[in-house]
Amino acid sequence: MPKILILDIYRETPYRISKDTSGGYGTGNDFGEGLIPYLLKKRLKYLSDWPPLFAAYTHSILKENYETVDFKKINNFKEIEDEIENYDYFVIVSSIVCCETELSLIKELFKRKKKCVAIGPFSTNKPELYLNSGASVIIGEPEAFFSKEKISDISLSPKKISVNSQIDINSLPFPKWNILLNLGKIKLYGNYKTVPILGTRGCPYSCFRYCVYPLQQGRVVRQRTPSNIFKEIEYWHKTFGVELFIFRDPVFSINKKHTKELCDIIISSNIKIKFVIETHLRLLDEDLLNNLKNAGLVFVKVGIENADEDILYNEKRFSVKKDEQLNKILLLKKKKIGISAMYILGFPTDNEDSIKRTISYAIKLNTEFAQFSIWTPYPGTPVFNDFKNSITVKTYEGFDQYRLTFKHKNLTYDQLRNFLSLAYNNYYLRVSWMINYVFKKN
Ligand code: SF4
The missing domain is CATH 3.80.30.20 (tm_1862 like domain)
Structure with missing residues (x-):
């Protein structure tokens, strides 16, 4: 049975980054300088964090079909280096707001011959960035892809995988917030x-x-x-x-x-x-x-x-x-x-x-x-x-x-x-x- 790790990768910042805002492209709440921006940045960074909904749903769909599906929020490759041999597939939660950090981590995985696939609206719209770094890209809603297709369709050679239909949102299994949050x-x-x-x-x-x-x-x-x-x-x-x-x-x-x-x-x-x-x-x-x-x-x-x-x-x-x-x-x-x-x-x-x-x-x-x-x-x-x-x-x-x-x-x-x-x-x-x-x- 394939083992899957979903990676939600963030750059290190003193302010909150949310990948769920701005339609799933993400935002970085750098509110400016002075007392109020300082207090707001601090408050939001520690009090309001969740992965984008498309990633949470992808996790719950994969969990229904595979035994080992883990989800990790990380800042750099070192945090997972020792465990990558435990997994067969890596699903990368893409965003514009952490794009270069995501790409450098994909390159590390590709060097080690790991199968990666990027999901989300940003990699859907800029697939070449992720393909050139070594990940396949699901073009469209990842929920629609994973509810019909198998993860074994992802190979080591990066390719675009087009999803031609949208998911029926009534069919989505509830996100597993008790695991993710x-x-x-x-x-x-x-x-x-x-x-x-x-x-x-x-x-x-x-x-x-x-x-x-x-x-x-x-x-x-x-x-x-x-x-x-x-x-x-x-x-x-x-x-x-x-x-x-x-x-x-x-x-x-x-x-x-x-x-x-x-x-x-x-x-x-x-x-x-x-x-x-x-x-x-x-x-x-x-x-x-x-x-x-x-x-x-x-x-x-x-x-x-x-x-x-x-x-x-x-x-x-x-x-x-x-x-x-x-x-x-x-x-x-x-x-x-x-x-x-x-x-x-x-x-x-x-x-x-x-x-x-x-x-x-x-x-x-x-x-x-x-x-x-x-x-x-x-x-x-x-x-x-x-x-x-x-x-x-x-x-x-x-x-x-x-x-x-x-x-x-x-x-x-x-x-x-x-x-x-x-x-x-x-x-x-x-x-x-x-x-x-x-x-x-x-
Ligand atoms: S197009 Fe965007 S900004 Fe305009 S109403 Fe819809 S969600 Fe809001």
Whole structure:
């Protein structure tokens, strides 16, 4: 029986790297300089870690078919050097944010004649990097490949393996978080036992030009049935005492009927859980929010992106008008649902003034969390073609969503890093933020 080791490889950094964010390309949360970025980097690094969902599902599918399937999170080859003879196949969890570190480890395995295969959206979009280093590459969803094919299809000669269909996400076995995670460690949203969970895949919105999610998951939404999602919630809650679920859908609640059905099942079960979603403000109304709140919604992540409607229009960002945005934020606050608002600095048409306006707008909205990152033309996305001749970053790992990666017409690298630091420091070092979210809460 083949023995398999899944390798989730990270470069060493003083800040958190998540391979599950940005559609599975990953991000490196280097929030800038100063007191607040320093504290946030420290907090996230130790309190919020999980492998990307595609890797967790690949692990659970392989576990159903093979006796020895191990999963290791490592920083370098030395950590596994003594045990590589114990395994026949190595599955590499690819990402842009740790790309060069992954490639150097693949080269070490290839030198020792080990069979490797890279999985994930980044190696799907840049297969030549992984092929040239000595790994085969699954082009498409690894879950679809491993649920039908055998690992013995992977040979020592690197090749592209195309998967022509998408997985039926209702057929996925639950991720084995009890093996992959310290269940008490994810404390992003309070001191609860937490696991990530999947409800839907895919996003149809127009910002697909620069966003990785539709690239990876498609523009057609696939849904797990509400009863299938609930079965997983019930399993984790009853078996492991999990109290909080972080939905990793790019746009939760995209189908109102589906969302209400899920809420109704949770409410009628009398199971008391909490959950966090990422969605679009346009999709939230009072009726749906009441339902979500009763089912256990405690936190919503929403993309505000930029204060300037023209800039969002230029980038074909699927958005809502500012007054509607403000009303929805007020509604969420009224319902006592926490809000994490996401902002992007350095859109191609941004300038110093528009960035200052975005930071002021964030302060005006005064949500519990604000996340600022830097606009990035990711390789593989449609917008990359417009910027491919002006890329300034020297490594793929530099595409971490927290630094400028191309020659911007109005802003320099240092200006944007300074604005990033300023945004975090100005946002969180405010009396009204502290009164609302530190003192009132405690
Ligand atoms: S709404 Fe836009 S930014 Fe959000 S996942 Fe969909 S395409 Fe990406």
